[in-house]
Amino acid sequence: MEKIVINGGAPLYGEVAINGAKNAALPILLASILTRDKCVIEHLPAISDVALALEILRSMGAGIKMLTRTSVEIDATHVRGGIVPYELVSKMRGSSYLIGAELGRFGAAHVGWPGGCDFGVRPIDQHIKGFEAMGAKIDIENGYIVASAPDGLRGGQVYFDCVTVGATINIMIAAVLAKGNTVIDNAAREPHIVDLANFLNTCGAKITGAGTGVIRISGVERLHGCTYTIIPDMIEAGTYMAAVAATGGKVRITNVIPKHLEIISAKLEEMGALIEEEDETITISSTGDLRRANIKTLPYPGFPTDMHPQMSAVLCCAKGTSIVSEGVWENRFRYVDELMKMGADISVDGRTATIQGVERLSGAPVRAVDLRAGAAMIIAGLAAEGRTEISGIGSIERGYDDIVGKLKALGANIKTIYCSDENELREAQ
Ligand code: EPU
Secondary structure: OOOEEEOOOEEEEEEEEOOEHHHHHHHHHHHHHHHOOOOEEEOOOOOOOHHHHHHHHHHHOOOEEEEEEEEEEEEOHHHHOOEEOOOOOOHHHHHHHHHHHHHHHHHEEEEOOOOOOOOOOOOOHHHHHHHOOOOOOEEEEOOEEEEEOOOOOOOOOEOOOOOHHHHHHHHHHHOOEEEEEEEOOOOOOOOOHHHHHHHHHHOOOOEEEOOEOOOEEEEOOOOOOEEEEEOOHHHHHHHHHHHHHHHHHHEEOOOOHHHHHHHHHHHHOOOOOOEEEOOOEOOOOOOOOEOOOOOOEEOOOOHHHHHHHHHHHHHOOOOOEEEEOOOOOOOOOOOHHHHHOOOOEEHHHHHHHHEEEEOOOOOOOEOOOOHHHHHHHHHHHHEEEEEEEEOOOOHOOOOOHHHHHHHHHOEEEEEEEEEEOOOOOOEOO
């Protein structure tokens, strides 16, 4: 068991480089099996979800060669269809993209129910509706999603009842090799959807409209391999921005697309931080003296739900009363109990949290109940007085590449410790 230990109170200064986006990397890696060829994917984040995606591909017969810490060659020539083990796919939500990828390549898929963070109910009805519109038959059997399209998928008209990133991605992946044209209406518009479309188009797909609410895909006979570089992770960048806002200091964040961060930047400026943008860089400075703000999370270009817990941690340190409303997930408030252990004053009613800023948070033993909740604990720990010990850090490692090392380089007093069963602690960093 590992824990992250933080002695809070140090402002952050220096420069930090952002890695490739997790939520772009996962669909791109899994969609690479649509090619019967080699793809080189660059600028991958070194995180456990990516390692898991590569393990899944390996288990399906793909050749996986790490070229550097952040780039991989995938040889999908000999990939097999069939059952993708439950133990692998149940660990992350992105594994649902295998349904689209396997249906596209083999006309059949047999994939364990996808896991991922616990935000309450996470249905896949829109994915199923989309596959059915393309002629597939879908059954749920013994915890597996069993999909078949014996005569191959055909293009279809898909209108989503809600804006969903996962179903938009899954249908896009499935439609690339389908016969005829597919139109996805009410599509999600996140930057990682555009990135996936760019990757598939680089492989020879014909996708237009990604980044708008209507995506059109003309099916092609086959895809070829390519070399592709993943976009920077806007949520990783936003997390460092939130950390600096809370602790005070000045940090230059490199390898970002400032346009993707505009809504986060605007909110942090409203709270009193100062933000300067250059081409691929953002510099944030903060005195740590912040004003209250209200946040409502929405699908892109609205405020990202994946920044919700981190922003709540920052708002705990701001003067006044803030309201945070969750507009995407049924329940993303499991982090609130943990922040309250640190002295936060938060009440939750349905999908809305009311946060009363406090003079200072105080360090405490807390748990990373999910990925972004874990990031919120780190931010709270950095801003708090005293020692914070965060357990459950496997959740954080799913999505942040070396967050401890990066924060340490910015002056944070933070380390990972390994705890044996006898509760002996051995310092690792
Ligand atoms: N929904 C349905 N039916 C469906 C699919 C979704 O009702 O068939 C609902 C969900 O219940 C939710 C809303 O639609 O209320 C949005 O879900 P979406 O499908 O957009 O989410 P997702 O694809 O499962 C991805 C990210 C999440 C991120 C959301 C929203 C990946 C691997 N995961 O999840 O990222 O919160 O989009 O932007 O891309 C994270 O990185 O920490 C993370 C949780």
